[in-house]
Amino acid sequence: MTDRIVAETITITGDAGDEIEAYFARPVDGDAQPGVVVIHHMPGYDRATKEIVRTFAVYGYAAVMPNLFHRYAPGAKPGDAAAAARDAGGVPDEQCLGDVHGAIDFLRQRPESNGKVGVIGYCSGGRQTFLVACTLDIDVAVDCYGGRANIELAPGLRCPLLGLFGADDQSPSPDDVAAMAKALEANGKTFDFHSYEGAGHAFFSVDRPAYRLDAAKDGWKQIWSFFGTHLKGT
Amino acid sequence: MCTYVTSTVDVAGSGYRGDDWFRVDRTVVYFDHPQDAPLAHALCIDVWGGSERVAVELDPASARRLAETILATLDHDDVKLLA
Numbered sequence: 001m002t003d004r005i006v007a008e009t010i011t012i013t014g015d016a017g018d019e020i021e022a023y024f025a026r027p028v029d030g031d032a033q034p035g036v037v038v039i040h041h042m043p044g045y046d047r048a049t050k051e052i053v054r055t056f057a058v059y060g061y062a063a064v065m066p067n068l069f070h071r072y073a074p075g076a077k078p079g080d081a082a083a084a085a086r087d088a089g090g091v092p093d094e095q096c097l098g099d100v101h102g103a104i105d106f107l108r109q110r111p112e113s114n115g116k117v118g119v120i121g122y123c124s125g126g127r128q129t130f131l132v133a134c135t136l137d138i139d140v141a142v143d144c145y146g147g148r149a150n151i152e153l154a155p156g157l158r159c160p161l162l163g164l165f166g167a168d169d170q171s172p173s174p175d176d177v178a179a180m181a182k183a184l185e186a187n188g189k190t191f192d193f194h195s196y197e198g199a200g201h202a203f204f205s206v207d208r209p210a211y212r213l214d215a216a217k218d219g220w221k222q223i224w225s226f227f228g229t230h231l232k233g234t
Numbered sequence: 235m236c237t238y239v240t241s242t243v244d245v246a247g248s249g250y251r252g253d254d255w256f257r258v259d260r261t262v263v264y265f266d267h268p269q270d271a272p273l274a275h276a277l278c279i280d281v282w283g284g285s286e287r288v289a290v291e292l293d294p295a296s297a298r299r300l301a302e303t304i305l306a307t308l309d310h311d312d313v314k315l316l317a
Contacts, residue, residue, distance in 0.1 A: 043267050079270070080287070084285070086240055087282060123236050124238075171236070202267065202274070208274070
């Protein structure tokens with residue numbers, strides 16, 4: 001085994017059979033690789049989120065991030081594509097689900113796959129992750145500060161859920177997180193929520209003022225532990 | 235937090251992207267995470283003409299100053315005669 005990875009832009013089949021751009025990073029060596037779908041935040045398919053995708057590859061996961069804004073401005077810079085998606089009224093949930101479904105299929109069909117796939121999303125992608133976890137066949141999910149979660153879907157959660165939140169966030173607020181936990185508990189779901197004091201929204205974002213070192217470090221530790229258990233069986 | 239708070243307004247005029255002018259027809263105004271400004275949230279303005287845009291991301295106080303200045307300019311007695 002080496003620590004070599006390959007990262008590149010590829011095309012995957014998304015919602016309605018549309019060909020969409022995706023960023024794919026994987027270990028060069030080793031078989032039985034678990035997969036991770038990364039759902040980007042509202043600012044889009046950007047450099048910082050691509051770095052997160054590469055980090056998963058370094059830790060032994062085949063990770064893919066579908067560009068949910070690709071249709072709105074093919075070939076455009078991330079910021080222009082995000083603006084075009086907003087101008088068009090935003091990404092419909094059904095379309096997001098279709099694109100993530102395509103990413104899951106792509107990962108599971110790889111000969112090097114161990115058949116397991118997790119989903120992680122940040123900010124708006126956190127909300128979409130919960131939607132995915134309640135709708136599609138995945139093995140584990142991580143919601144990083146997704147506000148406005150569709151908690152009415154809690155009875156349908158289909159996999160263990162890790163939630164990473166900032167105690168100073170306003171959406172999801174501590175009350176929102178507590179309400180989500182209550183709904184999951186009432187439905188007997190497996191979940192593990194962490195709320196970090198001194199951190200607000202987007203505390204994982206190393207390129208933004210919201211970055212909080214202690215929260216991000218512990219958050220990554222929780223991710224490796226949760227994904228390790230549910231995707232690698234370690 | 236992602237606010238998703240977005241408004242679109244029809245506008246008429248021209249925008250400049252550094253190499254050429256283009257006709258603009260709509261403006262999207264939102265308060266959300268910026269692409270570049272070193273802020274957790276920004277008042278963002280995308281002035282669009284077809285698929286081209288001019289974009290700014292402003293801190294809330296300066297956005298308010300800009301809005302007030304635009305209105306004050308339009309309300310100036312010398313301007314009201316012409317607008």
